[in-house]
Amino acid sequence: xxxxxxxxxxxxxxxxxxxxxxxxxxxxxxxxxxxxxxxxxxxxxxxxxxxxxxxxxxxxxxxxxxxxxxxxxxxxxxxxxxxxxxxxxxxxxxxxxxxxxxxxxxxxxxxxxxxxxxxxxxxxxxxxxxxxxxxxxxxxxxxxxxxxxxxxxxxxxxxxxxxxxxxxxxxxxxxxxxxxxxxxxxxxxxxxxxxxxxxxxxxxxxxxxxxxxxxxxxxxxxxxxxxxxxxxxxxxxxxxxxxxxxxxxxxxxxxxxxxxxxxxxxxxxxxxxxxxxxxxxxxxxxxxxxxxxxxxxxxxxxxxxxxxxxxxxxxxxxxxxxxxxxxxxxxxxxxxxxxxxxxxxxxxxxxxxxxxxxxxxx
Amino acid sequence: xxxxxxxxxxxxxxxxxxxxxxxxxxxxxxxxxxxxxxxxxxxxxxxxxxxxxxxxxxxxxxxxxxxxxxxxxxxxxxxxxxxxxxxxxxxxxxxxxxxxxxxxxxxxxxxxxxxxxxxxxxxxxxxxxxxxxxxxxxxxxxxxxxxxxxxxxxxxxxxxxxxxxxxxxxxxxxxxxxxxxxxxxxxxxxxxxxxxxxxxxxxxxxxxxxxxxxxxxxxxxxxxxxxxxxxxxxxxxxxxxxxxxxxxxxxxxxxxxxxxxxxxxxxxxxxxxxxxxxxxxxxxxxxxxxxxxxxxxxxxxxxxxxxxxxxxxxxxxxxxxxxxxxxxxxxxxxxxxxxxxxxxxxxxxxxxxxxxxxxxxxxxxxxxxxxxxxxxxxxxxxxxxxxxxxxxxxxxxxxxxxxxxxxxxxxxxxxxxxxxxxxx
Numbered sequence: 001x002x003x004x005x006x007x008x009x010x011x012x013x014x015x016x017x018x019x020x021x022x023x024x025x026x027x028x029x030x031x032x033x034x035x036x037x038x039x040x041x042x043x044x045x046x047x048x049x050x051x052x053x054x055x056x057x058x059x060x061x062x063x064x065x066x067x068x069x070x071x072x073x074x075x076x077x078x079x080x081x082x083x084x085x086x087x088x089x090x091x092x093x094x095x096x097x098x099x100x101x102x103x104x105x106x107x108x109x110x111x112x113x114x115x116x117x118x119x120x121x122x123x124x125x126x127x128x129x130x131x132x133x134x135x136x137x138x139x140x141x142x143x144x145x146x147x148x149x150x151x152x153x154x155x156x157x158x159x160x161x162x163x164x165x166x167x168x169x170x171x172x173x174x175x176x177x178x179x180x181x182x183x184x185x186x187x188x189x190x191x192x193x194x195x196x197x198x199x200x201x202x203x204x205x206x207x208x209x210x211x212x213x214x215x216x217x218x219x220x221x222x223x224x225x226x227x228x229x230x231x232x233x234x235x236x237x238x239x240x241x242x243x244x245x246x247x248x249x250x251x252x253x254x255x256x257x258x259x260x261x262x263x264x265x266x267x268x269x270x271x272x273x274x275x276x277x278x279x280x281x282x283x284x285x286x287x288x289x290x291x292x293x294x295x296x297x298x299x300x301x302x303x304x305x306x307x308x309x310x311x312x313x314x315x316x317x318x319x320x321x322x323x324x325x326x327x328x329x330x331x332x333x334x335x336x337x338x339x340x341x342x343x344x345x346x347x348x349x350x351x352x353x354x355x356x357x358x359x360x361x362x
Numbered sequence: 363x364x365x366x367x368x369x370x371x372x373x374x375x376x377x378x379x380x381x382x383x384x385x386x387x388x389x390x391x392x393x394x395x396x397x398x399x400x401x402x403x404x405x406x407x408x409x410x411x412x413x414x415x416x417x418x419x420x421x422x423x424x425x426x427x428x429x430x431x432x433x434x435x436x437x438x439x440x441x442x443x444x445x446x447x448x449x450x451x452x453x454x455x456x457x458x459x460x461x462x463x464x465x466x467x468x469x470x471x472x473x474x475x476x477x478x479x480x481x482x483x484x485x486x487x488x489x490x491x492x493x494x495x496x497x498x499x500x501x502x503x504x505x506x507x508x509x510x511x512x513x514x515x516x517x518x519x520x521x522x523x524x525x526x527x528x529x530x531x532x533x534x535x536x537x538x539x540x541x542x543x544x545x546x547x548x549x550x551x552x553x554x555x556x557x558x559x560x561x562x563x564x565x566x567x568x569x570x571x572x573x574x575x576x577x578x579x580x581x582x583x584x585x586x587x588x589x590x591x592x593x594x595x596x597x598x599x600x601x602x603x604x605x606x607x608x609x610x611x612x613x614x615x616x617x618x619x620x621x622x623x624x625x626x627x628x629x630x631x632x633x634x635x636x637x638x639x640x641x642x643x644x645x646x647x648x649x650x651x652x653x654x655x656x657x658x659x660x661x662x663x664x665x666x667x668x669x670x671x672x673x674x675x676x677x678x679x680x681x682x683x684x685x686x687x688x689x690x691x692x693x694x695x696x697x698x699x700x701x702x703x704x705x706x707x708x709x710x711x712x713x714x715x716x717x718x719x720x721x722x723x724x725x726x727x728x729x730x731x732x733x734x735x736x737x738x739x740x741x742x743x744x745x746x747x748x749x750x751x752x753x754x755x756x757x758x759x760x761x762x763x764x765x766x767x768x769x770x771x772x773x774x775x776x777x778x779x780x781x782x783x784x785x786x
Contacts, residue, residue, distance in 0.1 A: 014540055053545040054508075074549040087402055087515060089560055091568030104559045104578050164423060 002155040004028040008060030011046050020046045022212040031186040035203035037193055043212040048192045052158055053077055064155055080154040088133040088141055095129040098147040119150040157189040196236050208232050230357035233280045239325045242281045245354055256295030258343040266351045266360045280350030286326035286342040294343035297324045299334050309333035369447035375410035381452050384460055385419045414468035422450055424534055425464045431533045438505050442530040443469055471715045471758055472518035482572040483565055488580055494528035496587035501646050508546045510535030513557035522662035523721040554584050598640040609639055620646045620663045656691035661717035668721050705744040712757040723747045
């Protein structure tokens with residue numbers, strides 16, 4: 001097991017002048033589960049592939065433990081791409097299917113058996129070791145494949161969108177299994193996904209990338225409660241955070257008819273930007289208030305989920321229409337076509353600079 | 363969503379297949395039993411009119427990805443199976459959604475490696491498989507294709523004048539780049555080494571590997587074979603300014619290996635006394651392209667080499683050196699090649715491709731002539747070959763085509779592990 005360090009690592013594809021990954025720096029702890037997430041083209045897969053040795057590193061360095069692996073061949077990095085290949089061999093026993101890579105590496109028989117038995121216990125396969133793959137269920141076959149990576153006891157597991165080909169139900173199930181397994185094994189893991197829900201539910205920490213640039217790396221909780229910029233604010237959370245440019249007067253912002261006090265710094269910053277700030281409010285922090293005391297919103301759609309309901313509406317601020325999403329009590333949801341009023345719950349306001357998109361106050 | 367078919371034109375019969383039924387439960391009368399490799403997905407072979415197709419159930423993203431890649435490889439003339447269609451929006455009559463399907467055309471006269479030997483895999487066959495696979499990998503890498511899952515199982519083999527020509531079957535994990543990094547090439551090579559070792563260990567466990575073969579040592583061979591070929595293709599040569607002939611020699615060597623050179627980049631080093639020459643290799647198929655141009659015959663590389671050699675001997679024997687090459691080729695085709703191919707009765711034409719038959723007849727003539735101490739002549743050799751050799755061979759047209767008429771279902775991929783047939 002080992003730490004992983006991206007140190008200003010940069011990748012520029014031939015023929016391009018813009019880096020696909022631009023001076024990426026992340027320190028990943030020993031045994032940590034780090035998820036790289038972002039929209040398509042953000043550089044997350046390229047970053048993983050740089051760590052795997054599949055992409056050249058044009059600047060900076062990548063280290064695994066104390067070793068600089070920047071220029072090492074993939075096979076010399078002591079990493080395992082999990083799930084990449086799980087064809088099972090029909091004539092070989094489950095134990096041989098799990099241990100054959102060690103045999104190729106010249107590990108002695110007793111040692112192979114020991115590691116296979118250990119991995120089989122973790123994967124609940126100990127009862128099947130001497131059977132042929134034919135006798136296994138689909139899920140067990142997949143676990144055998146996982147066992148192949150485990151017995152090699154690599155320093156780092158790499159996973160590139162391993163769940164993208166599963167249906168929704170199996171995806172949720174497997175998500176839990178991978179996270180639990182990683183915790184049991186304690187192997188440092190770097191996991192790539194485009195799905196922020198997957199990122200938030202699996203990672204010890206999540207790194208959000210956009211256009212090759214690291215936006216924020218944090219625990220899921222901190223990422224959700226304290227997004228560093230407008231992009232992270234809008235990307236993390238489902239449904240997405242409401243992000244509205246609203247006017248500021250004195251030390252308070254005008255959330256429709258509601259005057260919401262803001263810290264001094266935010267008010268000062270607003271002064272530079274035509275007296276506006278970008279306000280972020282999560283759907284669950286949009287409180288229904290009395291008529292005439294908040295942001296007037298026309299209800300377009302109500303999605304009833306039982307305990308909760310999501311209201312999708314439109315509000316006009318400074319002559320511009322904005323989409324609004326709010327979570328309300330499922331027992332008394334408004335009706336389509338109603339006009340309702342929202343104000344942000346106290347203490348749950350996120351403020352960003354209109355110009356730079358950066359968070360204004362901690 | 364309604365059923366959607368994304369397909370190249372030309373196979374309307376695809377619409378008739380039972381897309382509303384999970385592939386695992388397709389009716390036996392629609393399936394063709396062919397030996398399959400080891401696959402993660404459910405794969406079945408179907409026949410529409412006289413063509414055989416492979417149908418694979420796979421997630422939509424992968425299906426589209428693989429379809430797109432196979433089409434691109436085809437446009438680049440890479441040896442790969444031909445993608446025909448992606449079927450999405452499949453639903454059972456009860457409304458249950460089914461995985462999309464990727465349809466590829468079955469490659470005629472191609473065989474999975476497990477069908478290339480009858481009892482055990484011997485060293486000679488193993489070496490020919492590794493040669494074919496390493497040549498395929500070099501060609502794919504040269505065009506910028508990273509495979510991601512190189513293995514014997516993901517490859518089909520066609521006979522090629524005593525050797526094999528390899529075709530890529532599974533491009534699920536593949537990626538096309540402008541040029542591959544060394545890391546990508548080496549990762550593919552390592553995957554190949556591990557997978558081949560696994561496949562040979564599996565044959566060993568099943569008693570299908572000849573005792574003289576060490577699975578791990580043999581698998582390591584792929585690395586040497588690949589590296590040798592890659593260096594021959596790509597390594598720059600530094601030559602003295604007075605040694606220009608070495609450039610010519612390099613190009614010839616590449617041609618002998620079957621590769622064509624599109625251009626040479628040459629620059630003089632700082633001292634001015636040496637030139638660094640780097641060939642830009644377009645692709646393999648030097649001989650097969652030449653034969654196609656001369657005769658219209660579209661055959662594998664080694665077959666083409668063999669046929670061109672025979673064409674050359676024909677020209678010398680008949681003293682036709684002054685004639686244009688195209689005219690000689692035409693005469694050779696109608697007076698030599700075609701009579702031999704026609705000597706094969708219709709019923710035996712599904713056994714081997716015509717070019718392979720021609721190659722074997724040449725071998726047979728040599729064998730008979732040597733035994734008799736005098737040349738037996740081409741047509742007597744052809745007749746003797748048909749009676750004594752070809753008649754004993756199994757059909758390989760649509761992988762063991764004799765079974766085409768009597769389809770049986772293989773419901774478990776692990777049941778298809780060892781296919782029957784063949785000659786080793």
